[in-house]
Amino acid sequence: xxxxxxxxxxxxxxxxxxxxxxxxxxxxxxxxxxxxxxxxxxxxxxxxxxxxxxxxxxxxxxxxxxxxxxxxxxxxxxxxxxxxxxxxxxxxxxxxxxxxxxxxxxxxxxxxxxxxxxxxxxxxxxxxxxxxxxxxxxxxxxxxxxxxxxxxxxxxxxxxxxxxxxxxxxxxxxxxxxxxxxxxxxxxxxxxxxxxxxxxxxxxxxxxxxxxxxxxxxxxxxxxxxxxxxxxxxxxxxxxxxxxxxxxxxxxxxxxxxxxxxx
Amino acid sequence: xxxxxxxxxxxxxxxxxxxxxxxxxxxxxxxxxxxxxxxxxxxxxxxxxxxxxxxxxxxxxxxxxxxxxxxxxxxxxxxxxxxxxxxxxxxxxxxxxxxxxxxxxxxxxxxxxxxxxxxxxxxxxxxxxxxxxxxxxxxxxxxxxxxxxxxxxxxxxxxxxxxxxxxxxxxxxxxxxxxxxxxxxxxxxxxxxxxxxxxxxxxxxxxxxxxxxxxxxxxxxxxxxxxxxxxxxxxxxxxxxxxxxxxxxxxxxxxxxxxxxxxxxxxxxxxxxxxxxxxxxxxxxxxxxxxxxxxxxxxxxxxxxxxxxxxxxxxxxxxxxxxxxxxxxxxxxxxxxxxxxxxxxxxxxxxxxxxxxxxxxxxxxxxxxxxxxxxxxxxxx
Ligand SMILES: Cc1cc2nc3c(=O)[nH]c(=O)nc-3n(C[C@H](O)[C@H](O)[C@H](O)COP(=O)(O)OP(=O)(O)OC[C@H]3O[C@@H](n4cnc5c(N)ncnc54)[C@H](O)[C@@H]3O)c2cc1C
Numbered sequence: 001x002x003x004x005x006x007x008x009x010x011x012x013x014x015x016x017x018x019x020x021x022x023x024x025x026x027x028x029x030x031x032x033x034x035x036x037x038x039x040x041x042x043x044x045x046x047x048x049x050x051x052x053x054x055x056x057x058x059x060x061x062x063x064x065x066x067x068x069x070x071x072x073x074x075x076x077x078x079x080x081x082x083x084x085x086x087x088x089x090x091x092x093x094x095x096x097x098x099x100x101x102x103x104x105x106x107x108x109x110x111x112x113x114x115x116x117x118x119x120x121x122x123x124x125x126x127x128x129x130x131x132x133x134x135x136x137x138x139x140x141x142x143x144x145x146x147x148x149x150x151x152x153x154x155x156x157x158x159x160x161x162x163x164x165x166x167x168x169x170x171x172x173x174x175x176x177x178x179x180x181x182x183x184x185x186x187x188x189x190x191x192x193x194x195x196x197x198x199x200x201x202x203x204x205x206x207x208x209x210x211x212x213x214x215x216x217x218x219x220x221x222x223x224x225x226x227x228x229x230x231x232x233x234x235x236x237x238x239x240x241x242x243x244x245x246x247x248x249x250x251x252x253x254x255x256x257x258x259x260x261x262x263x
Numbered sequence: 264x265x266x267x268x269x270x271x272x273x274x275x276x277x278x279x280x281x282x283x284x285x286x287x288x289x290x291x292x293x294x295x296x297x298x299x300x301x302x303x304x305x306x307x308x309x310x311x312x313x314x315x316x317x318x319x320x321x322x323x324x325x326x327x328x329x330x331x332x333x334x335x336x337x338x339x340x341x342x343x344x345x346x347x348x349x350x351x352x353x354x355x356x357x358x359x360x361x362x363x364x365x366x367x368x369x370x371x372x373x374x375x376x377x378x379x380x381x382x383x384x385x386x387x388x389x390x391x392x393x394x395x396x397x398x399x400x401x402x403x404x405x406x407x408x409x410x411x412x413x414x415x416x417x418x419x420x421x422x423x424x425x426x427x428x429x430x431x432x433x434x435x436x437x438x439x440x441x442x443x444x445x446x447x448x449x450x451x452x453x454x455x456x457x458x459x460x461x462x463x464x465x466x467x468x469x470x471x472x473x474x475x476x477x478x479x480x481x482x483x484x485x486x487x488x489x490x491x492x493x494x495x496x497x498x499x500x501x502x503x504x505x506x507x508x509x510x511x512x513x514x515x516x517x518x519x520x521x522x523x524x525x526x527x528x529x530x531x532x533x534x535x536x537x538x539x540x541x542x543x544x545x546x547x548x549x550x551x552x553x554x555x556x557x558x559x560x561x562x563x564x565x566x567x568x569x570x571x572x573x574x575x576x577x578x579x580x581x582x583x584x585x586x587x588x589x590x591x592x593x594x595x596x597x598x599x600x601x602x603x604x605x606x607x608x609x610x611x612x613x614x615x616x617x618x619x620x621x622x623x624x625x626x627x628x629x630x631x632x633x634x635x636x637x638x639x640x641x642x643x644x
Contacts, residue, residue, distance in 0.1 A: 068270060075274065191282050194312030194325035194335075197274045 001153075001176075003044045004113035006104060006131070007058040007073050007081075008034040009066035010124040022093075022229045033069045036119025040182040042189040043149060044117055045077035050151045053115075055079050059107045061089070061100060067205060074200035075192035082107055086209040088217045096222040097129045104130070105137040106213035115158065116179035120145050135179035143174045147183040268334075275331045279338040282311065287342030294343055294470040295615050300425045301346060301470050308350070309380020313339070316354060318362055322370055323379035329505075329567040333512040337563075340516030344619025345470030347513040352421035352471070353377070355506040357384025360430040360446065364490040364498050373428050373448055385426035387417040387449075387476060388499055394419075395632045397432075397499060398441040402478065404433035411435075411447065411488070413481040416460070419626075423474025424459045426451060431478070432499060435492045444495035448487040449478075456481030467618030504577055505570060506627050507584035511563040514584075514591035514623040515556060521591075521598035521616040522552045528602055528611075545601060552594045559587035578640040585633040588623030595620040 009031050017028035047053040058073045058081045060066060070081045084103055089095065108116065118131030135142035147169070148161035156176045161169055163183055174180070192200070210217055239255060241248035256262040268276065286307060294301055308314055316332040318324025327335070332354075340347030361374040361384075376382040393399040402415025413433050423429065429449045436443030451457045460475040490498060526549055529540030539545050566579035595617040599606035606613040624630045 068274065071270070071274060075278075191311055192274070192278050193310065194275060194278075194316065194327060195320065197278060198271060198326060200274070201271050 001047070001053045001114045002055045002057070002111070003047060003053045003115045003117060004108065004111050005037070005040050005044050005056060005058045005073070005078065006116070006118040006134075007037045007041065007060045007070060008119070008122050009060070009062050009069040010034040010122050012123070019229050019231070022226045024229075031066070031069065033072050034119050034122045034124075036121060036123070036182060036184055037073070038189045039184050039186050040117040040119055041073045041076055041078060042187045043182055045190075046187060047115075047149075047151060048077065048079075052151060052153055057082065057111055057113070059104060059111075060084070061095065061103055063090075064207075070205060071197075071200045071203075072192060074203045074205070075196040076190055077196065078203075080204040080206070082111070082206045082208060084208050084210075084213065086211075086217070086220075088210060088220050092220055092222075094125075094222060094224060094226050095220070096224045097127050097133050099220050099222060100130050101133040101137050102219040103210070103213065103215055104134050106215050107208075108134065108138045108140075110213070114176050116140065116177075118179065118181050120181045120183050131179050131181035138179075141174045141176070141178040142180070143172055143178065144181045145183050146180045147186050149180065149186065268330075272328075272331050272334060275327065276334050276338065278311075279313065279335045280341075282308075282313075283338050283342040287339065287346060291343040292612065292615070294345055295467075296469075298345075298469040300349070300422075300472055301343075302425075304346065305349065305380065305383070308339075314350065314353060314380030315358065315378025318354075318358060318374065318378040322362070323375040323377075329508065329570050330564055333508055333563055333567050336509045336512040337516040337519070340513040341520045342516075343470060344513065344517050344616070344622070345468050347516060347619075348421050348468050348471040348622075349383075351506065351509045351513055352386055353384040355509045356386030356502055357422075357426070357428060357430050359502050359505055360386065360489060360498065361428075361448070363501065364446070364494070365448075368486070369448065369489065377428055382427035383422055383425055385420050385422040385429045385474075386502070387420045387423065387429050387431045389417060389419050391416070391418045395629060397496065398444065400432065400434060400444065402431070402433040403437065404435050404445060404447060406435070406485070407482075409485045410482050411485060413447065413449070413456070413478040413483065415478055417476040419463065420474045420476055421471050421626075423476050424462050424472045429457075429476075430489065432495045433478075439493065441496040442493050444499075445492045446489045446495040446498055447483060448489060449481065449483060454481055454483055466621060467615065468622050503627055504580050507580040507633075508563060508566050508570065510623055510627045511559065511566070511580075511583040511587035514587035514620065515559050515563060517616050517620045517623070518552070518556050518559070518587075518591040518594040521595040521613065521620070522549070522556060524611070524613060524616075525549065525552065525598040525601040528605075532603075539601070548597050548601060552597055555590035555594060559583070559590050562586055578637055581628065581633045581636045581640075584623075584628065585630055585637065588620075589630060591620040591623050592617070 012030040012032050014028045018025045044056045048056050056078045058078045060070050060083045063085050121128035132142050143160045145163045146160045147163045150159035158174045160172050312325035315324035316327045316335050320326045358377050377384045390400050404411045404413045431447050431449045434443050435445040456479045458477040460477050463473040529545050530538050532539045562583035566576050566583040569576035569579050599613045602611055602613045605611050
């Protein structure tokens with residue numbers, strides 16, 4: 001089985017920051033591997049270690065700067081990486097889901113994976129749509145918000161557990177080829193070992209532009225416009241009870257019920 | 264001249280730093296309090312390759328260059344000074360004795376499990392009457408057929424009570440002064456006559472057991488000799504030269520921890536209606552602390568660079584260790600000062616950094632002895 005994992009470098013923000021126009025000012029930004037993708041990579045590597053997958057390939061849309069982040073995924077055990085970048089992407093403020101879908105689907109056509117693992121969402125843009133949209137575009141089955149994947153595959157069927165709202169979970173059998181969007185907590189992502197880090201520097205990292213993938217530059221255009229960004233006002237208040245737990249626990253219970261936190 | 268880390272070195276630093284923040288920092292206080300060898304952490308570190316950083320992969324190591332190794336040790340020590348000593352004594356001292364002076368069979372049998380972190384190593388040179396004055400040692404190794412019989416004792420041996428492999432120095436020719444010292448691989452589990460007398464109660468460096476060892480007719484096969492008879496003194500000096508780079512790293516790691524805490528505190532603590540960091544005297548302290556750390560780092564990497572190039576680095580590693588160890592104590596001291604009364608209590612880690620830093624000026628060559636070493640090198644040239 002061949003697994004394709006989408007890996008994104010996301011912007012991370014310091015605790016204190018300032019917004020300039022529709023962006024967070026540069027000096028408050030860092031970069032890291034998207035948290036959800038870290039879990040997706042771990043799941044793929046575990047499937048490889050279990051002998052289920054024979055190749056794990058990562059795909060990233062991003063400039064050369066993000067190669068260090070891609071190498072993190074290689075250091076944790078992915079076999080090779082594809083990075084897509086193009087001059088036409090250089091000035092784009094907001095790469096929307098349609099554009100990502102079109103670019104990634106071209107990579108899926110080239111790689112022809114049996115299983116695609118994406119994060120549920122990216123920590124910075126939080127569209128939460130790319131994995132499912134990609135599956136739809138390439139005609140794969142899909143499962144969203146997967147928090148458990150059976151490592152014993154029954155033929156061409158992936159058995160997954162999905163997280164629904166309100167603490168409900170659902171078991172689903174999904175026929176391959178399929179795309180699964182992976183939820184945090186599905187596993188415990190490893191630290192890259194020192195050997196893994198050294199090997200990662202020598203692993204294949206293929207760079208492609210849109211022409212290489214037969215994707216038209218117009219794919220990058222977006223109907224979506226970012227109009228504003230701000231920090232919402234937050235309200236908080238505190239209730240403090242004096243006295244022993246015996247006396248005050250009931251009052252706390254009542255307050256929680258009142259606020260709708262407890263049933 | 265290039266002062267930038269390579270992509271690989273950056274990734275190594277980032278990985279170890281994340282491991283330290285998530286796994287070591289949260290338990291550092293407990294290690295300091297309990298003073299127990301942190302076996303679980305050592306096992307986790309072994310899985311990541313952190314117990315064999317500079318050794319080739321064919322011997323179970325991670326194959327890092329000496330810069331990367333020093334960076335790794337700096338990060339580990341930023342989390343816990345005791346753990347820094349555990350790794351430094353295991354790797355720079357015991358591991359390097361085997362790697363530099365072991366034959367093929369010894370590399371295979373003793374270095375490989377050490378570098379993989381399955382075994383823990385210790386380096387037993389100092390004795391009650393022989394610290395700075397190494398040739399004053401009294402431990403004896405007598406040849407008996409195809410065995411050596413070791414009698415004597417060692418003091419202050421880091422990892423000594425938990426080690427699987429101990430490189431022990433003993434006199435094979437008591438008349439020959441420093442040319443009569445030889446080194447041996449001792450295996451506490453297999454070798455009768457290896458006795459752990461005691462472990463020290465110390466000011467700091469908690470979690471790394473500092474053991475007093477006694478050898479009572481300890482018999483080992485002759486193939487445990489490292490190199491040739493009489494080589495021991497030179498082997499020890501060479502090993503300590505490399506080791507000093509990592510004591511510089513331990514010093515810098517502790518100093519950084521002290522600095523980071525002090526800077527954060529200076530931003531939070533308010534007196535006279537403003538954060539104390541806005542008082543010029545506190546700001547200047549922080550400036551001096553960071554400047555010293557940066558300078559120590561330069562010296563450390565310069566020594567590592569010369570070692571990698573195969574040049575004589577005796578003076579460089581002595582200078583790196585001397586300077587880094589002294590500034591680690593100074594920076595940790597100012598760290599307490601910036602914390603005021605809180606810094607003197609165990610509610611904050613500032614006092615732990617100070618206790619851990621002090622050791623840097625004592626082991627692997629005291630500051631006084633290193634000034635002799637540096638002076639000798641200056642006057643010889
Ligand atoms: C926590 C800890 C861990 C240790 N781990 C190890 C280990 O793993 N393996 C090991 O073999 N040893 C280890 N040591 C021992 C350490 O290396 C010695 O303590 C150190 O070399 C100093 O020796 P000493 O204590 O006998 O002091 P001494 O040599 O007695 O020195 C006392 C004082 O005299 C000064 N002095 C001595 N000679 C001179 C001179 N020629 N010129 C000027 N001043 C001089 C010293 O600088 C010092 O200030 C450890 C020590 C400690 C405290």
